[in-house]
Amino acid sequence: MTVKLKDATVASATGGVPPRRSRNRRPPWEEPPTPLGLFGKGVVLVLLVAAVLVPLWAVLVTSLASRETIDAAGGMVMVPREIDPSAYLTIFNGGQITRAVWISTLVTVLGTTVSLALTVLAAYGLSRPGSVGHRGLLFFFLLTFLIFPGLVPSYLVVTGLGLKDSIWSLILPSAISVFNLVVIRAFFMNVPGELLDSARIDGAGEFRILTRIMLPLSKAVIAVVGLFYAVGYWNAYFNSVLYIDDNDKFPIQRVLQSYILAGQSPNVSGAAVSLPGVTAYPPTLAVKMAVVVVTVVPALIVYPFVQRHFTKGVITGAVKG
Amino acid sequence: MKPSLPGASTDRRTLLRMIGLGAAATVGGSTLAGCSKEAGSKGTATKGDAIREVLPTHRPAELLKADIPGEGPIPQGYLSYPRQLVDAVTEQPGKGGGPIRTMSPWWGPTPPTLGSNSYLAAVNAKLGVEVNPSLQDGTTYADKLNAMLGARDVPDLLMVPNWEVDKVARFSDATKALFEDLTEHLKGDAAAKYPYLAALPTGAWEYSVWGGRLYAVPYPTDGPFAWALFHRKDLLDRAGLAAPTSPEELYELGRKVTDPAKGVWAFGSIFDMVQQFYGCQQTWRKKPGGGLEHKFENPAFKAALEFTAKLFKDGLVHPDTVASKGADEKQLFKAGKILMFQDGLGAWQGLQGEQSKVLPSFNMQPLPVFGVHGGQPVIWGSEKPVFFTFLKKGAGTDRVDELLRVLNWCAAPFGSREFELREYGAEGRHFTRGGDGSPVPSDLGRKELGGQYNFCRPAVKVTSGDTPNYVQDYLGYYRKNITLMEKDLFAGIKLELPANWSKVLQPTDDKIRDILRGRRPISDLDQVTKEFLATGGEEGRAFFAKALADNGR
Numbered sequence: 001m002t003v004k005l006k007d008a009t010v011a012s013a014t015g016g017v018p019p020r021r022s023r024n025r026r027p028p029w030e031e032p033p034t035p036l037g038l039f040g041k042g043v044v045l046v047l048l049v050a051a052v053l054v055p056l057w058a059v060l061v062t063s064l065a066s067r068e069t070i071d072a073a074g075g076m077v078m079v080p081r082e083i084d085p086s087a088y089l090t091i092f093n094g095g096q097i098t099r100a101v102w103i104s105t106l107v108t109v110l111g112t113t114v115s116l117a118l119t120v121l122a123a124y125g126l127s128r129p130g131s132v133g134h135r136g137l138l139f140f141f142l143l144t145f146l147i148f149p150g151l152v153p154s155y156l157v158v159t160g161l162g163l164k165d166s167i168w169s170l171i172l173p174s175a176i177s178v179f180n181l182v183v184i185r186a187f188f189m190n191v192p193g194e195l196l197d198s199a200r201i202d203g204a205g206e207f208r209i210l211t212r213i214m215l216p217l218s219k220a221v222i223a224v225v226g227l228f229y230a231v232g233y234w235n236a237y238f239n240s241v242l243y244i245d246d247n248d249k250f251p252i253q254r255v256l257q258s259y260i261l262a263g264q265s266p267n268v269s270g271a272a273v274s275l276p277g278v279t280a281y282p283p284t285l286a287v288k289m290a291v292v293v294v295t296v297v298p299a300l301i302v303y304p305f306v307q308r309h310f311t312k313g314v315i316t317g318a319v320k321g
Numbered sequence: 322m323k324p325s326l327p328g329a330s331t332d333r334r335t336l337l338r339m340i341g342l343g344a345a346a347t348v349g350g351s352t353l354a355g356c357s358k359e360a361g362s363k364g365t366a367t368k369g370d371a372i373r374e375v376l377p378t379h380r381p382a383e384l385l386k387a388d389i390p391g392e393g394p395i396p397q398g399y400l401s402y403p404r405q406l407v408d409a410v411t412e413q414p415g416k417g418g419g420p421i422r423t424m425s426p427w428w429g430p431t432p433p434t435l436g437s438n439s440y441l442a443a444v445n446a447k448l449g450v451e452v453n454p455s456l457q458d459g460t461t462y463a464d465k466l467n468a469m470l471g472a473r474d475v476p477d478l479l480m481v482p483n484w485e486v487d488k489v490a491r492f493s494d495a496t497k498a499l500f501e502d503l504t505e506h507l508k509g510d511a512a513a514k515y516p517y518l519a520a521l522p523t524g525a526w527e528y529s530v531w532g533g534r535l536y537a538v539p540y541p542t543d544g545p546f547a548w549a550l551f552h553r554k555d556l557l558d559r560a561g562l563a564a565p566t567s568p569e570e571l572y573e574l575g576r577k578v579t580d581p582a583k584g585v586w587a588f589g590s591i592f593d594m595v596q597q598f599y600g601c602q603q604t605w606r607k608k609p610g611g612g613l614e615h616k617f618e619n620p621a622f623k624a625a626l627e628f629t630a631k632l633f634k635d636g637l638v639h640p641d642t643v644a645s646k647g648a649d650e651k652q653l654f655k656a657g658k659i660l661m662f663q664d665g666l667g668a669w670q671g672l673q674g675e676q677s678k679v680l681p682s683f684n685m686q687p688l689p690v691f692g693v694h695g696g697q698p699v700i701w702g703s704e705k706p707v708f709f710t711f712l713k714k715g716a717g718t719d720r721v722d723e724l725l726r727v728l729n730w731c732a733a734p735f736g737s738r739e740f741e742l743r744e745y746g747a748e749g750r751h752f753t754r755g756g757d758g759s760p761v762p763s764d765l766g767r768k769e770l771g772g773q774y775n776f777c778r779p780a781v782k783v784t785s786g787d788t789p790n791y792v793q794d795y796l797g798y799y800r801k802n803i804t805l806m807e808k809d810l811f812a813g814i815k816l817e818l819p820a821n822w823s824k825v826l827q828p829t830d831d832k833i834r835d836i837l838r839g840r841r842p843i844s845d846l847d848q849v850t851k852e853f854l855a856t857g858g859e860e861g862r863a864f865f866a867k868a869l870a871d872n873g874r
């Protein structure tokens with residue numbers, strides 16, 4: 001679509017305005033685009049867009065297809081024949097998906113809030129040259145890039161804190177991402193010291209400086225980091241494998257996994273027997289795809305709103321690391 | 322002991338194994354630790370003879386005479402559902418102990434939990450003790466186990482699939498530290514106290530011994546064969562084609578039915594079955610002159626590889642399979658896009674039942690096994706139980722007794738009220754009776770049942786309305802071919818494999834996969850074998866040979 005638009009503007013530019021002027025608009029070292037070049041670009045862009053949209057389209061169409069259509073297609077459906085909402089009725093009927101969506105929403109909202117608060121506070125502290133022990137602390141934070149806590153110690157800490165089967169076990173272990181911390185810190189470092197000094201002269205304390213000066217100036221980066229966190233929490237899966245035993249507290253990704261893999265024998269030798277663990281009534285492909293849609297849609301909805309901050313927020317952080 | 326899986330993907334774990342990160346791999350948020358053995362582990366083997374002394378004395382418990390009697394690892398077959406059920410357990414298993422926490426693997430959407438699940442309520446009422454099951458995703462079970470065992474945080478009853486045991490580092494140590502030693506409770510005639518546990522096949526118990534002590538209650542296999550080659554008999558019949566009886570006929574059949582224009586190919590993954598037709602062993606076999614021979618060294622393997630690679634080369638294999646894993650071969654098979662693929666026999670009833678609702682003529686059958694050029698085929702398999710159930714250590718004799726009584730209840734055989742309740746739930750709520758008296762699950766039953774009490778069910782095959790011929794076909798295939806089943810050289814010997822051996826398997830499988838798909842020439846097999854032997858194969862050979870020698874086999 002973008003390509004066509006571009007084509008149109010180019011065409012109208014060359015058609016409606018005297019050719020010489022349009023040529024003059026370009027710098028002398030830049031050749032006017034040849035039709036072949038434009039076509040080539042168009043093809044590449046269409047392919048790229050298709051690579052993203054076609055799978056999504058197939059998922060959506062399959063989720064709304066009837067059993068007969070799916071069987072006729074031998075798998076994913078590309079051409080919609082009818083709209084059959086029964087898959088969606090099934091998943092929202094059982095209660096499990098509805099509950100999982102709520103849990104994931106709660107974890108995402110709560111987690112993003114907690115993460116942003118902690119990250120901003122830490123980043124602000126670490127961005128002030130004079131703050132206590134900031135070099136040591138920063139080094140300590142950066143060390144976690146290189147040294148990982150390991151599975152069993154993490155598990156011991158979480159269970160030791162009594163967080164097992166609590167939604168906090170999905171939030172606290174991943175509350176601060178050091179990468180995001182570094183990005184925000186770099187952004188804060190970039191704010192002129194004079195601005196803060198003048199605030200200080202007016203009697204502002206550190207907290208007021210942070211909330212009244214730093215944060216309003218850093219909206220872009222906060223939005224982007226917030227999105228990173230939110231998407232991270234929404235997509236988080238593995239912590240729930242480890243820490244959530246209670247089947248009623250599974251987040252949506254965990255439920256999605258159980259739907260997608262349902263009915264497939266585990267890929268091992270010796271799985272020749274009828275496994276009692278494999279559900280005898282696997283959900284239909286339409287149901288599986290409906291769960292995928294439910295899982296993917298929130299991210300799709302949120303992205304456009306945050307997108308405008310994206311370039312600014314991330315690039316600022318990136319080059320000032 | 323793992324056969325090569327031609328369709329296996331290079332997944333996350335494989336990749337790690339390949340680049341040699343192994344146990345130290347904690348990249349990406351510590352998700353991957355412990356998928357492999359401790360580096361440098363030389364492996365251990367339990368002495369086979371010590372095993373026999375600690376096994377329960379086998380006492381068959383048959384409440385109902387089987388229509389097709391079981392035999393060794395072959396389950397009992399029943400062609401109709403009994404009109405009269407009996408009480409198998411007269412005394413309530415619960416003895417006033419606290420709630421029993423359990424954890425089991427599960428591949429599917431999880432049912433509602435205790436408190437909102439009437440099936441659990443019904444079974445717990447019978448048990449007289451509150452069982453609180455937790456069902457965990459089967460595909461990530463090893464990760465979870467690693468964390469739990471490492472942190473010594475285990476539930477009262479823990480179910481572990483046999484293939485996960487190999488993925489947990491130092492599992493033998495874990496059994497000793499974390500799980501109850503059941504030897505004194507179940508050894509010899511002591512097992513008579515739990516009659517339905519004593520009725521489980523000895524072949525299954527043999528595998529439940531670690532370090533010479535009995536540590537687990539087995540969930541016996543109901544089909545010891547590793548694979549079968551399924552074909553769409555309905556489609557072949559319609560085309561007037563007979564089941565092939567030689568590789569040449571198989572190839573010809575492939576040629577005839579493959580029609581890319583219609584989106585139909587003859588084959589999905591079949592390499593493991595082809596190896597068996599060619600008479601190739603699963604991993605090791607004894608050489609006549611002594612010593613062990615790996616299958617790569619067997620000319621039969623090369624012949625099977627050549628044959629299968631030709632199928633790939635000539636375009637008789639479905640492109641999804643060629644493109645490696647991810648191909649949903651069941652779906653392709655159902656839709657008639659492939660006519661033949663290998664799968665566990667366990668997949669049979671589910672597929673047949675599901676698809677015959679959509680397509681009444683649908684008929685999938687395992688291809689009759691044939692040998693090559695007068696040779697004898699070999700069938701891979703073993704009596705290894707599917708799952709082990711471990712009891713948490715240190716609960717005290719009374720509690721162990723209570724837990725074993727619960728397991729005994731869960732093992733009550735077909736024809737009992739206990740079996741029906743455990744398997745289908747309560748009549749009227751979770752199932753209704755069909756015309757033949759057999760239970761038909763209700764929507765509630767489908768929603769609430771999730772194998773929560775399937776710790777050690779006795780193996781049985783029962784005819785059901787949607788698959789009327791299944792039991793005869795299934796047991797017929799087994800009874801016909803059981804004599805061809807390769808003897809497990811290591812049956813009952815608990816092997817904790819050397820790290821280098823475990824590490825070399827996947828990369829080698831991947832190389833074989835490349836040869837199959839024509840990405841490397843067949844002649845590379847010699848090179849692959851050489852690399853395999855050099856980087857762990859020989860170490861494996863020495864280890865397995867020693868295990869056999871130690872046990873006087």
